[in-house]
Amino acid sequence: MHLLVTHKQSIAENVVALTLSDPDGCPLPAWTPGAHVDIALEPGLTRPYSLTGGVDSGVWRVAVLRVPTGRGSRYLHDVVAPGSVxxxxxxxxxFPLIPARRYVFIAGGIGITPILPMVAEVERSGAEWQLYYGGRRRASMAFLDELARYGDRVHVYPEDERGLLPLSTALRCADNGTRVYCCGPELLLDAVRRHVDERPGSTVHFERFSPAGDAVGGAFEVRLARSGHTLTVPPGKSILEVVEEAGVEVLSSCRTGTCGTCETAVLGGIPDHRDDVLSADERESGDVMMICTSRSLTPHLALDL
Incomplete structure (x- = not known):
């Protein structure tokens, strides 16, 4: 669909918010917290951006961090203006919000964008929650004014004032009844993963727009037990891509190792797990893997496909 940019606002250092509307004035469909849209920016260039703001407001809003080396962010900052289509x-x-009795939200920088509507939703539901939000400095942290209404449930950590996010404190009470949602830079996601792996039973959900583990590493063979194929997975391609090219249908969605849709049973070999879905115990067992990002530690893998 084609949508009109009706409003563009600077909301923090190097962060702009764009409001998108139907050109004919019709209300846009409601969405659920954690949703994102793909914006076509130039020929051959499409980037995902989390929706943030009111889920049923009739307009959509995205927030974009200007990245010096990012073609997409530069385009939205420098070229797109109110009136652009x-x-x-x-x-x-x-990155859906799953019902729970308690939540811990962890956001780093522009990672606050999908978390903001989640906070609003769980506040309406009456669930317990805490948000830990970190950034390099206060002026660079978007949506602080909107978060102020929630009082002491929001813990703001500008690095130049308070240091890094206290993950041990944030995750101290992340028991079996708590769901942890995290979005931010790779270093933050990796640190949260390490903390959660040390706490068996914690349930954590990550949002990232780059794969949890990219398709690097040497080539290896995959035997598909049900379809009878033996395929070579080269460097630069995922198992999922190679399997699909062979005509084998596999359910998949995110292709970044975060949603779990492509979970596949492992019948032989040792997976090289590069996802944000499996727990430490599940990784250790090696019984299943996410074939959109994970690879192999052995020359051969056998999969139940």
């Missing part, structure tokens, strides 16, 4: 696909939700 953008081609939008979606929304899609690979």
């Amino acid at each position: 953008l081609r939008i696909d979606g929304p899609r939700n690979d």
Whole structure:
């Protein structure tokens, strides 16, 4: 669909918010917290952006961090203006908010964008929650004014004032009844993963727009037990891509190792897990793997496909 940019606002250092509306004035469909849209920016260039703001407001809002080396962010900051028309696909939700009695939200920098509507939703539901939000400095942290209404449930950590996010404190009470949602830079996600792996039973959900583990590493063979194929997975391609090219249908969604849709049983070999779905115990057992990002530690893998 094509949507009109009706408002563009600077909301923090190097962060702009864009409001998207139907050109004919019709209300846009409601969406669910965690959803994102894909914005076509230039020929051959499409980037995902989390929706943030009111889920049923009739307009959509995205927040964009300007990245010096990012073609997409530079385009939205420097070229797009109110009155621009953008081609939008979606929304899609690979980071859904699952009902729970208690939540811990952890956001780093622009990672606050999918977390903001989640906080609003769990506040309406009456569930217990805490948000730990970190950034380099207060001026660079978006949506602080909108978060102020929630009082002491929001813990703001500008690094130049308070240091890094206290993950041990944030996750101290992340027991079996708590769901942890995290979005932010790779270093933050990796640190949260390490803390959660040390706490068996914790349930954590990550949002990232780059794969949890990219398709590097040497080639290896995959035997598909049910379809009878033996395939070579080269460097630069995922197992999922190679399997699909062979005509084998596999359910998949995010392709970044975060949603769990492509979980596949392992019948032989040792997976090289590069996902954000499996627990430490599940990784150790090696019984299943996410074939969109994970690879192999052995020359051969056998999969139940």
